[in-house]
Amino acid sequence: MKSLSGKVVVITGGNSGIGLASAHAFKTAGAKVIVNARNEERLQQTRQEYPNAFDDIFIADVTKVDQIESFYQQVANKYGQIDLLFLNAGIALFAPIEAIDEAFYDNIFNVNVKGVLFGIQKALPHLNEGSSIQITSSVVNQMGMPNASVYAATKAAVRSITRTIAAELAERKIRVNSISPGPIETPIFGKMGMAEEQVGEMAGSILSQVPLGRFGQAEEIAQAAIFLAQNDYVTGTEIVVDGGMSQL
C-alpha cells in the first residue's frame, strides 16, 4: 500500500463534515493536512474547535479567484509542492424551478463549479508529478431529484470536469477522480436555509430511497478519498458511496 506519510494534502471545506473527516483520516495516515476557511471568523472558530484536526489553515473563499491563488501560494511557500488536492468545499440549496433566480444560480455555481475549476488551475503550478486531485460530486449528478436542478447541475459539471482534466493531466501522471456521496450526515443540512421541520421531511424522503436504510457517515467518504490517494491506476472516474441509492 502506498504510504501517505509526509505527503502534503490540501482539503477545501476541510473544517466541516466530509472534509473534516477526511482531514482526520489523512492526518492519521501521516500526511500533512492543510485546509481553508471562508473568512477570518471561520478561521478563528475552526482553530478553537479543532486545534489538532489539521496542520494548518489559511483563508480562501473558493468563489474568489484571487483568494484561491494566494491560498495555494501560501501552502506552497510553507509546505512545498502538493501531493493531494481534495476539492470538496460545496453548498447545497434546493428550490423548485419556479422559485430559482439568478442570484440563487450564481451562488451555487460559484462555490461548486467555479471554486473547483479555478482551484485546479491555481493549484496546478504547485502540484507534484504523480499527484492526485479528488473532487466531491454527488449522486444527484446522475439522478432526477426534485428541487435540485441547480445543485445537481453543478455536481454533473464537476463530474465532467473530472474527465476533461484527467485527460489533460494524464501526461503529468496527475490523476483526477470524483467521489459521489449519497446522503451523508454532516452540517450541510443545517445550512440550507430551511426550517428544521422541512429539513426533517426532506431527510425522511431521501432516506426512503436508500436501500441500505441509513445516512452515510463522513468517515465513509474519507475512506474513498484514502483509496483514491493510494491507487495509482485510477483516473477520470467516480466512486459512488451512497448506500445503493443511485445504483439499485
Ligand SMILES: NC(=O)c1ccc[n+]([C@@H]2O[C@H](COP(=O)([O-])OP(=O)(O)OC[C@H]3O[C@@H](n4cnc5c(N)ncnc54)[C@H](OP(=O)(O)O)[C@@H]3O)[C@@H](O)[C@H]2O)c1
Ligand atoms: N452531506 C451530503 O449528504 C452530501 C451528499 C453529496 C455531496 N455532498 C458534497 O460534499 C461536500 C462537502 O459537504 P458536507 O456535507 O461535508 O457539508 P459541510 O459540512 O457544510 O461542508 C462544506 C464545506 O465547504 C465550505 N464552503 C462552503 N462555501 C465555501 C466558500 N465559498 N469558500 C470556502 N469554503 C466554503 C464550508 O465552509 P463553512 O463551514 O464555513 O460554510 C464547509 O467547510 C460538498 O461539496 C457537498 O456538495 C454532500
